[in-house]
Amino acid sequence: MSANTERPFRVSIPDEDIKLLHKKLELARFPDELEEAGWLYGAPLADVKRLVARWKDGFDWRRSEAEINVLPQFTRDIEVEGFGTLNIHYVHQRSGVENAVPLLFIHGWPGHFLEVRKLLPLLTKGSPDHPSFHVVTFSLPGFGFSEAPQKKGFAGKQYAEVANTLMNSLGYKEYVVQGGDWGHYIAGYLATHYAHVNVKGWLTNYPVALPPKLLSTPWLYLTHVFTPYTKHVKDGMARTEEFLRKGRGYAAEQSTKPQTLGYGLADSPVGLLAWMYEKLVGWADEYPWEDDEVLEWVSIYWFSRGGPAASLRIYYEMTNCFERAAVAGVKWTSIALGCAYFPKEHGMAPRSWLCTLGRLVFESTHERGGHFAAHEQPEALTEDVRRMFGREGPAFGVVAGRSGYA
Amino acid sequence: MATTEKPFTLSVSDTDLDLLRKKLEFARLPNELDGAGWDYGAPLADIQRLLSHWKSAYDWRKSEAEINKLPMFTRDIEVEGFGSLNIHYIHQKSDATNAIPLLFVHGWPGHFLEVRKMLPLLTAKSPDYPSFHVVALSLPGFGFSEAPRKAGFAGRQYAELLNKLMLALGYQEYVYQGGDWGHLLGVHAVTHYGHKHIKAWHSNMPICAPPTLLSYPRAYLSTLFDRAAKAGLATGLAWRRSGMGYYLEQSTKPQTLGYSLADSPVGLLAWIYEKLVGWSDQYPWTDDEVIEWISVYWFSRAGPAASLRIYYEMTGGNSHDTAEGTKWTSVPLGVSYFPGEPVHLPKSWAHTLGKVVFQSEHDKGGHFAAFEVPERLAGDMRKMYGKGGPAYGVVPGKNGYD
Numbered sequence: 001m002s003a004n005t006e007r008p009f010r011v012s013i014p015d016e017d018i019k020l021l022h023k024k025l026e027l028a029r030f031p032d033e034l035e036e037a038g039w040l041y042g043a044p045l046a047d048v049k050r051l052v053a054r055w056k057d058g059f060d061w062r063r064s065e066a067e068i069n070v071l072p073q074f075t076r077d078i079e080v081e082g083f084g085t086l087n088i089h090y091v092h093q094r095s096g097v098e099n100a101v102p103l104l105f106i107h108g109w110p111g112h113f114l115e116v117r118k119l120l121p122l123l124t125k126g127s128p129d130h131p132s133f134h135v136v137t138f139s140l141p142g143f144g145f146s147e148a149p150q151k152k153g154f155a156g157k158q159y160a161e162v163a164n165t166l167m168n169s170l171g172y173k174e175y176v177v178q179g180g181d182w183g184h185y186i187a188g189y190l191a192t193h194y195a196h197v198n199v200k201g202w203l204t205n206y207p208v209a210l211p212p213k214l215l216s217t218p219w220l221y222l223t224h225v226f227t228p229y230t231k232h233v234k235d236g237m238a239r240t241e242e243f244l245r246k247g248r249g250y251a252a253e254q255s256t257k258p259q260t261l262g263y264g265l266a267d268s269p270v271g272l273l274a275w276m277y278e279k280l281v282g283w284a285d286e287y288p289w290e291d292d293e294v295l296e297w298v299s300i301y302w303f304s305r306g307g308p309a310a311s312l313r314i315y316y317e318m319t320n321c322f323e324r325a326a327v328a329g330v331k332w333t334s335i336a337l338g339c340a341y342f343p344k345e346h347g348m349a350p351r352s353w354l355c356t357l358g359r360l361v362f363e364s365t366h367e368r369g370g371h372f373a374a375h376e377q378p379e380a381l382t383e384d385v386r387r388m389f390g391r392e393g394p395a396f397g398v399v400a401g402r403s404g405y406a
Numbered sequence: 407m408a409t410t411e412k413p414f415t416l417s418v419s420d421t422d423l424d425l426l427r428k429k430l431e432f433a434r435l436p437n438e439l440d441g442a443g444w445d446y447g448a449p450l451a452d453i454q455r456l457l458s459h460w461k462s463a464y465d466w467r468k469s470e471a472e473i474n475k476l477p478m479f480t481r482d483i484e485v486e487g488f489g490s491l492n493i494h495y496i497h498q499k500s501d502a503t504n505a506i507p508l509l510f511v512h513g514w515p516g517h518f519l520e521v522r523k524m525l526p527l528l529t530a531k532s533p534d535y536p537s538f539h540v541v542a543l544s545l546p547g548f549g550f551s552e553a554p555r556k557a558g559f560a561g562r563q564y565a566e567l568l569n570k571l572m573l574a575l576g577y578q579e580y581v582y583q584g585g586d587w588g589h590l591l592g593v594h595a596v597t598h599y600g601h602k603h604i605k606a607w608h609s610n611m612p613i614c615a616p617p618t619l620l621s622y623p624r625a626y627l628s629t630l631f632d633r634a635a636k637a638g639l640a641t642g643l644a645w646r647r648s649g650m651g652y653y654l655e656q657s658t659k660p661q662t663l664g665y666s667l668a669d670s671p672v673g674l675l676a677w678i679y680e681k682l683v684g685w686s687d688q689y690p691w692t693d694d695e696v697i698e699w700i701s702v703y704w705f706s707r708a709g710p711a712a713s714l715r716i717y718y719e720m721t722g723g724n725s726h727d728t729a730e731g732t733k734w735t736s737v738p739l740g741v742s743y744f745p746g747e748p749v750h751l752p753k754s755w756a757h758t759l760g761k762v763v764f765q766s767e768h769d770k771g772g773h774f775a776a777f778e779v780p781e782r783l784a785g786d787m788r789k790m791y792g793k794g795g796p797a798y799g800v801v802p803g804k805n806g807y808d
Contacts, residue, residue: 023432027425031668031711034557035659042662152439245724249655249663256651259438260447260680263671264666266436271666271673279661309436316446321648351729 004169005077009089010069011145013303018061021269021302025056028270043278051277051291052270059295061303068114075145075293078165082151088162089145089305090138092115092170095124097132098151101389101404102103102338104190104322105137108181108206109254110276110313111372112300123385126284129313130386131396131404136175138166140182141306142313148306155211155317156189156329164194174198174399180206180373180384182314188357191337192296200398203362203388205373205381207236208327208347209354217332217356224352232365236341236348243346247282251277254315255322262309265301272308273298283371285344330357336395338362340381361394362387409574410482412769414494414550415722416470418705418748423466423734426671426704430461431670448680454732456679457672459693462587466705469646473519480550483570487556493571496521500529502537506791506806507577509568510542513586513611514713515678516774517702518544524782527786533786536798536806540628541580543571545587547715560719561594561731569599579603579801583787585610585775587716593759600737605800608740608764608790610775610783612756613749615727626752635752645749649684652677656717657724664711667703674710685773687746715770738797740764740790743782746772763796764789 023298033045072093077085091113094100095323105116116137123133132265141162142148149158163186167175177187190199210219229237253261265272276298280289301308318326337358341348343366354360365383369377387405389395397403435457438450461773477498482490496518499505508523508528521542528538547553547566554563568591573578582604584592596604617625629635655663666673678700680692686762703710720728724752743753745768756762766786790797791806799805 020432020434024429024434028433029429029669029709031664031709032553034715035555037661038558040557041715042659043665045661048665137659148437150440152441152445162595188529191486238712246658249651253651256648257447257680259436259442259450260676262436262449263453263649263676264670265435266674268666268670274662274665278659284807286579307434307436313439313446320446322651323647 007076009073009075009145011065011073012066013061016304020340022056024269025052026399028052029137030270039282041275047277048274051273051294054291055269055273055295059292061299064296066139071117071120076166076169078162078169078229079143080161082157083149083154083385086149086162087147088141088166089113089165090136092136093120093124095126095136097126097133097404097406099402099405100101100124100132100134101399101402102175103133103135103176103385104166104167104175105135105374106163106177106179106183106186107137107140107143108179108183109314110279110301111181112144112297113137114300115374119374119382122378122382126406128405131390133385133404134172136167136170136172138163140314142310143304143306144300145305148310153317156326157184157193159186160189160193163190164198168198174200174402175201176200176389176395176398179204181371182318184208185318185326185330188327189360191333191335192331193334195335201338201389201395202358203338203340203385205340205342206345206347207339207341207349207354209349209357210325210327211353212356215404220352220355223352227352229350232341233348235348236345238351239346240348247346250279252313252322255319256316258312258316259309260324262312263310269298270303272302276301277406280372283346284343284376285368285370287370287372287376327357332356332358334359336361336398337386338384338395339364340368340373340384341365342373343367346371410480412481412766414478414480415475416550417616418466418470420800422705426571429671433457435672436446444684448676452679453676456559456675456693456696460671460697464694465695466701469701476522481574483567484576485559485567487721488559488563490556491554491567492548492552493519493543493546493567495541495571496525497541497575498525498529499539500531500537501690502531503808504804504806505529505537505539506801506804507572508538508540508579508787509572510540510776511568511582511584511588511591512542512545512548513584514587514716517549518539518542519702520774520776522777524776524784527780527784529754535540536791538787538806541572541575541577543568544567545716547708547712548706549702550707553712558719560659561728562590562598564591565595565598568595569603572603574751577787579605579804581605581791581801582607582795585718586773589613590720590728593729596735596737596760597732600735604737606738606740606791606797608742608787610744611747612741612743612759612775613751614755614759615729617755617758622628625752625757626659629752630754632754635754638750638752639658641748641750644788649748652722653717653780656714657721658718660714660718664714667710667714671700671704674704678703682774685746685748686778687744687770687772689772689774689778734758734760735798736761738763738800740766740786740797742766742768742775742786744768744771744773744775744779746778749772
């Protein structure tokens with residue numbers, strides 16, 4: 001920790017950057033497409049063309065910027081052992097309830113800090129009927145408007161260090177965490193390194209874990225072997241298998257050659273758009289994306305401080321070049337763990353697997369929603385957070401002196 | 407039936423050249439981690455240098471003029487269910503009376519020009535070694551051939567097209583040479599047209615599925631007890647772990663990837679350059695060589711995205727092996743092993759591909775053998791098909807000599 005370097009932050013992309021984007025869009029060269037390809041081979045040509053046309057003429061980045069800047073944003077320098085100082089961008093919204101529970105929301109890829117946007121008014125709202133939260137979210141290093149690490153090896157421990165130092169520097173020694181995608185893994189690493197002292201509980205919407213092993217967790221292993229899977233879990237595992245076979249190309253490339261891929265994504269807004277759009281639609285549960293919504297999302301990557309290529313490196317670092325599962329470094333702790341299952345999520349580990357990550361005290365199963373739960377189903381996810389940490393919940397009062405109620 | 411063969415002159419439009427120039431001018435590069443080297447992919451310094459060369463020094467028109475010295479043609483080939491595809495090819499005949507017709511098939515990220523350095527060697531006439539009439543096409547969706555318009559253009563279709571091309575050129579019987587997709591398509595070509603039309607084939611990338619104890623006991627058992635084989639297997643596993651990203655994306659979402667390769671010359675450059683260096687055996691690529699190679703993709707008739715679809719179609723979107731639909735045949739097979747190939751499977755496994763009559767192991771050269779060490783690969787062809795060689799005279803009446 002160091003001196004308070006917090007500064008208010010406003011997104012303000014230079015005119016010349018916007019001009020360059022438009023110049024590139026003007027020069028766009030599109031591929032062909034097979035007849036009746038649909039979504040089979042990737043993002044459909046008609047969709048990408050339509051989005052590019054809108055991006056060129058109609059989408060107003062300055063308007064997006066103005067709306068983003070309504071959020072209370074800041075930057076501050078965070079020291080990371082072995083990596084020097086990184087200037088981190090974050091949103092910090094306090095509740096009107098003094099004893100609100102401090103909650104850290106962590107995004108993933110191709111997500112960003114704005115995924116918290118719809119949750120903010122819900123989580124910070126005070127009421128006698130449910131707990132309230134002080135909410136913090138940050139742009140992961142290399143994403144959004146945070147600096148990217150310059151050295152190799154910035155992985156789980158380091159992301160957790162940034163997150164924990166940030167929360168502590170905001171006066172939140174104890175807090176809870178919510179995350180999906182990389183947010184799930186980083187929450188797991190936060191638990192591994194800072195459980196009890198700082199992290200008091202975590203709720204994931206990305207149920208990914210490794211199967212229990214006979215030698216290390218014999219009881220869980222036997223549970224896993226002898227408990228029949230529910231239809232819900234079976235459907236989920238079938239989806240996971242399908243994902244592993246047909247949906248993991250991006251992860252394989254990003255985990256092994258992120259730099260190679262990065263050149264095209266840094267140079268071509270069309271390429272970046274297609275790369276992300278395919279996931280936004282493919283991973284969500286029939287979410288009615290509006291063109292401007294997609295374009296704002298992609299623009300954040302296009303205009304990001306580290307550039308789009310930097311955001312890919314998390315895959316390489318967290319898996320050690322695809323050598324091991326990113327979740328392998330997460331150790332079981334006894335702090336409260338909750339899991340929100342959304343049906344169209346691409347990872348679906350059975351309960352016994354999740355239990356290898358922590359003390360599973362809360363589960364919630366939804367009928368609607370996909371990978372981007374906070375964005376697609378903010379009310380449902382908020383409800384889960386409230387139920388887990390509220391008065392009747394299994395993790396009520398985990399943060400000393402901050403019950404969440406007035 | 408009238409032939410649709412036309413001589414082909416490569417002539418990229420000024421508009422296309424101008425668009426490329428503008429894109430290069432406005433190129434936006436990523437940053438790079440300190441000391442990254444090649445660990446994360448193509449190094450920034452290399453790409454910066456190549457970009458700079460492309461912008462200021464490289465002369466496409468000069469490349470074009472040189473390429474146009476090759477005897478190139480196009481003709482329409484009908485493929486059942488897919489209509490007619492206009493196919494581009496080199497057809498270089500030998501002076502030898504009984505030269506052997508040879509079809510050379512490239513792969514990805516290769517192209518028809520990979521045959522270039524071998525042409526004078528293969529077509530040279532001599533009493534000391536056999537001579538070949540060489541045909542080297544741009545695969546559909548690559549180079550200057552049309553791309554299929556419908557889904558499902560796979561092994562059977564490629565085999566049909568390749569065979570029809572040779573028949574159309576008057577070669578009822580011929581031999582086949584290929585690496586990368588050239589090899590994988592060869593397995594299909596030989597399945598459908600082996601013996602009847604393809605009298606022998608050669609691969610410089612003899613990869614295949616692992617033998618099982620029941621199907622190929624000797625190959626299976628020799629793998630268990632052969633240290634060299636085990637070491638080779640390790641390279642296969644390493645490639646699966648860290649060298650297969652491009653393959654997984656191209657075989658599942660080629661369209662998604664295609665947008666950035668079609669729109670960004672820098673993106674295309676990096677994507678291919680990483681393989682040109684990674685898969686070759688310390689070949690001293692010049693900047694001109696690299697840029698020319700990439701330019702063939704950039705200016706390709708169907709665009710760079712079309713070239714990726716072969717991965718999807720040949721694997722059913724990563725749902726099966728590329729060899730699905732093929733069978734072992736007794737068509738004589740020659741294999742050459744080059745040290746720079748990323749994957750070295752146990753040599754005994756080649757027997758699961760066909761009737762191995764010729765085997766050659768080199769101490770130099772990699773994945774792009776025809777380009778890197780043309781004298782070695784051409785040398786293998788001469789040994790395999792020459793007088794006293796194991797495939798001498800496979801094509802009746804065309805033994806390769808006067």
